[in-house]
Amino acid sequence: xxxxxxxxxxxxxxELADTLVDDFDMLEFLSMLVERCVELLDVxxxxxxxxxxxxxxxxxxxxxxxxxxxxxxxxxxxxxxxLDCVRTGLPVYSANLAADEARWPRFAPAAxxxxxxxxxxxxxxxxxxxxxxLNLFKAEPNGVDPASVQLGQALADVATIGMLQQRAIDDxxxxxxxxxxxxxxxxxxxxxxxxxxAHAGVDMDHAFTALRGYARSHNLRLSAxxxxxxxxxxDLTAIMAGGERPARRAQR
Amino acid sequence: MSGHGGANPLAxxxxxxxxxxxxxxxxxxxxxxxxxxxxxxxxxxxxxxxxPGSGWPETRYATDALGAGLAELQLTVGxxxxxxxxxxxxxxxxxxxxxxxxxxxxPLFTPLAVDAGAHALFAFPLCVxxxxxxxxxxxxxxxxxxxxxxxxxxxxxxxxxxxxxxxEQADRRAGSADRADGLPLHDPQVHQATGMISGQxxxxxxxxxxxxRARAFxxxxxxxxLAADVVARRLRFEPTEDTT
Numbered sequence: 138x139x140x141x142x143x144x145x146x147x148x149x150x151x152e153l154a155d156t157l158v159d160d161f162d163m164l165e166f167l168s169m170l171v172e173r174c175v176e177l178l179d180v181x182x183x184x185x186x187x188x189x190x191x192x193x194x195x196x197x198x199x200x201x202x203x204x205x206x207x208x209x210x211x212x213x214x215x216x217x218x219x220l221d222c223v224r225t226g227l228p229v230y231s232a233n234l235a236a237d238e239a240r241w242p243r244f245a246p247a248a249x250x251x252x253x254x255x256x257x258x259x260x261x262x263x264x265x266x267x268x269x270x271l272n273l274f275k276a277e278p279n280g281v282d283p284a285s286v287q288l289g290q291a292l293a294d295v296a297t298i299g300m301l302q303q304r305a306i307d308d309x310x311x312x313x314x315x316x317x318x319x320x321x322x323x324x325x326x327x328x329x330x331x332x333x334x335a336h337a338g339v340d341m342d343h344a345f346t347a348l349r350g351y352a353r354s355h356n357l358r359l360s361a362x363x364x365x366x367x368x369x370x371x372d373l374t375a376i377m378a379g380g381e382r383p384a385r386r387a388q389r
Numbered sequence: 390m391s392g393h394g395g396a397n398p399l400a401x402x403x404x405x406x407x408x409x410x411x412x413x414x415x416x417x418x419x420x421x422x423x424x425x426x427x428x429x430x431x432x433x434x435x436x437x438x439x440x441p442g443s444g445w446p447e448t449r450y451a452t453d454a455l456g457a458g459l460a461e462l463q464l465t466v467g468x469x470x471x472x473x474x475x476x477x478x479x480x481x482x483x484x485x486x487x488x489x490x491x492x493x494x495x496p497l498f499t500p501l502a503v504d505a506g507a508h509a510l511f512a513f514p515l516c517v518x519x520x521x522x523x524x525x526x527x528x529x530x531x532x533x534x535x536x537x538x539x540x541x542x543x544x545x546x547x548x549x550x551x552x553x554x555x556x557e558q559a560d561r562r563a564g565s566a567d568r569a570d571g572l573p574l575h576d577p578q579v580h581q582a583t584g585m586i587s588g589q590x591x592x593x594x595x596x597x598x599x600x601x602r603a604r605a606f607x608x609x610x611x612x613x614x615l616a617a618d619v620v621a622r623r624l625r626f627e628p629t630e631d632t633t
Contacts, residue, residue, distance in 0.1 A: 189575075190398065190540075190541050190544045190545075191397075191398050191399045191541075191544055191545050191548050192397035192398050192399055192400070193575050194575075195575055196577070204620075207577050208577075211575065211576055211577055211578075214575050309537060309540070310482045310484065310534055310535075310540075313480060313482065313540060313544075314479050314480050314481065314482055315479065317479045317480050317544070318477055318478055318479025318480075319479075321478040321479060321514075321516055321517075321518060322478065324517055324518030324574075324580050325478070325518040325519050326518075327518065327577045327580035327581050327584065328518045328519055328580045328581070328583055328584035328587070328594055329519075329584060330581055330584060331580065331581040331582060331583060331584020331585040331586075331587070331588065331620075332584040332585070332587055332588045333584075333588075334581070334584070334585055334588075334620075335584070335585040335586075335587075335588030335589050336588050341581055341620070364519055367518060367519035367584065367587075367594055368519050368593070368594070369587075369593065
């Protein structure tokens with residue numbers, strides 16, 4: 138591990154622990170976690186699912202919004218490493234997804250079809266409670282390497298602690314408020330992707346990229362921007378014009 | 390945090406309300422759901438307000454006068470836990486209405502609520518993304534948090550209330566939901582399709598979702614399957630037709 142990597146890592150840990158802000162947004166926070174995982178770990182994709190308190194797991198964030206990856210979290214309502222991980226509170230992995238179709242009849246084939254060879258899920262644990270799981274994917278054989286798994290678990294731990302310490306609380310009231318809000322914001326984002334997709338004739342991945350790009354370049358929260366798209370008050374053309382050549386597109 | 394008894398919380402809440410309805414020989418309704426909440430969750434009262442689209446919530450059912458009063462009060466002063474829950478799309482759980490932090494957050498609402506006899510208020514928005522169907526509010530005469538198991542059950546009952554309201558919006562009789570399909574709200578494509586239909590028809594998200602469901606019922610097709618067709622652009626909703 139070189140110096141640059143270590144410095145980068147240290148910065149990420151500080152970033153994940155820095156949740157003592159008034160306007161903490163869990164969805165943004167988890168999006169950052171999965172993006173950092175893909176940057177720092179030897180993995181192709183990462184995502185976070187959260188328990189919705191109603192007996193289901195829901196995707197909160199993914200390192201990309203390609204339909205095939207999003208679908209991989211959706212099928213884990215039925216089976217998959219995240220479901221096993223949240224149920225047992227233990228890490229769950231497969232170094233060869235093609236051989237695990239009997240174990241995960243829906244998830245394994247979907248993961249293989251999406252181009253993944255191996256997966257590893259680590260629990261996001263708060264004291265005795267498992268609130269969700271961080272799911273790592275690899276596109277090359279031999280599984281997710283031990284160093285990446287360890288680091289992934291450490292990132293998940295810091296993130297989970299960060300989510301709790303964000304307000305000094307001794308019960309799970311605030312956590313439940315934020316979890317539920319994040320899960321609903323996730324639905325708003327899906328609705329907004331649909332609106333943009335219908336408006337511009339692009340696929341969901343492009344719609345999301347445009348949404349996120351616009352939020353970042355205008356210093357807006359993704360969830361807040363998505364809400365304006367979903368309730369019909371956003372300028373869809375401006376969002377789809379995005380950061381690339383906005384001037385030319387704006388003339389249309 | 391999830392889980393006591395092992396059963397799916399939503400299914401368990403559903404059987405509570407169904408049992409309650411069967412015992413009274415009545416159909417499942419919002420009112421029965423509120424009464425069930427009071428029976429099961431150790432709260433003083435339950436109130437369900439709906440948003441008919443005007444931005445002015447209406448009280449659909451309140452198990453006691455205090456609940457109705459709290460809803461009215463928040464409407465009058467324009468602030469309170471239910472207002473924030475509806476706006477933010479997440480629950481607002483207030484364990485002590487008389488605490489200084491709470492008073493700071495809702496300076497108009499809290500003193501009047503405490504005077505009226507409420508000390509804790511738990512507001513659960515009934516929403517699917519940008520769709521805001523209403524709020525389920527539970528109040529207690531004593532301060533204190535909802536214990537984790539009760540909180541899980543409250544979320545499940547709120548989920549059930551949401552389904553009842555969505556069924557109404559989709560012009561369906563409450564309680565007749567086909568369990569096989571259910572409402573696959575965990576499926577991102579359902580929400581993506583709703584967004585696309587909203588764009589195609591130029592209607593709000595509520596209307597778009599109701600249209601998607603109506604089309605699924607009419608064609609006897611699973612909602613998720615129909616949604617996948619919309620997302621893959623095999624099916625497009627046209628503004629002129631489809632007034633179902």
